[in-house]
């Protein structure tokens with residue numbers, strides 16, 4: 001209820017802001033005039049996208065939280081999609097794809113690192129522009145944000161100690177304790193399938209792995225690529241061959257900002273089509 005009211009208020013504010021801003025970004029100007037406009041900032045938080053290639057096409061006005069900036073809400077503890085680099089910055093597949101998208105839109109990428117459970121609310125409440133965090137598309141999340149097309153597949157897998165008696169997904173039902181990350185699909189599926197009593201939830205994957213090594217949980221359910229990274233970095237663990245759930249990653253954007261959603265989606269589509277996304281993935285994930 002509170003959230004709904006806040007959204008309503010935000011919507012009303014946006015409307016009144018637009019009303020008094022006298023924005024010229026509504027793309028009614030003739031194409032010739034627009035062709036000369038390059039990533040021109042028209043008002044607070046509104047950046048004109050690069051001039052359209054063809055006459056007659058409309059210049060989309062992109063409104064972001066901060067003028068000239070694309071704020072990416074993520075949880076940078078999810079290698080190889082997002083993690084903190086040796087020099088304290090951010091790196092990973094999502095960070096690089098988002099940088100390319102920002103470049104296309106004439107914006108500068110800023111990474112907002114937070115708990116995974118906050119990435120969607122950060123976008124909903126207008127603190128960040130995009131949620132990009134190895135974020136799985138689910139029906140429930142679609143109620144809260146719009147998603148772009150998918151740019152990667154995620155698979156929920158099971159990590160166990162090398163000598164574990166858990167051999168398949170079915171063995172998780174044998175009164176086991178499963179470690180998951182807060183607010184993730186791994187958490188949702190496991191609590192649905194095995195009950196809350198059999199789940200221990202951790203702030204991030206690394207903490208769940210520590211608990212597994214310390215014998216506090218019998219298995220960890222997490223996305224396959226981070227799973228590989230964690231198993232490579234920790235001795236005595238393995239990933240079970242059986243896949244638990246296959247899912248799609250996409251970028252979440254506020255339902256109140258269809259202009260940004262379309263612009264980001266178009267940029268992503270181009271980056272997929274011209275092979276940029278694959279190049280970035282190949283940098284971080286070596287084919288088996």
Ligand code: ARG
Nearest residue numbers: 075078133134135136184185
């Ligand atoms: N794919 C899972 C989900 O969307 C886990 C994502 C966790 N991402 C992260 N950056 N910690 O629920």
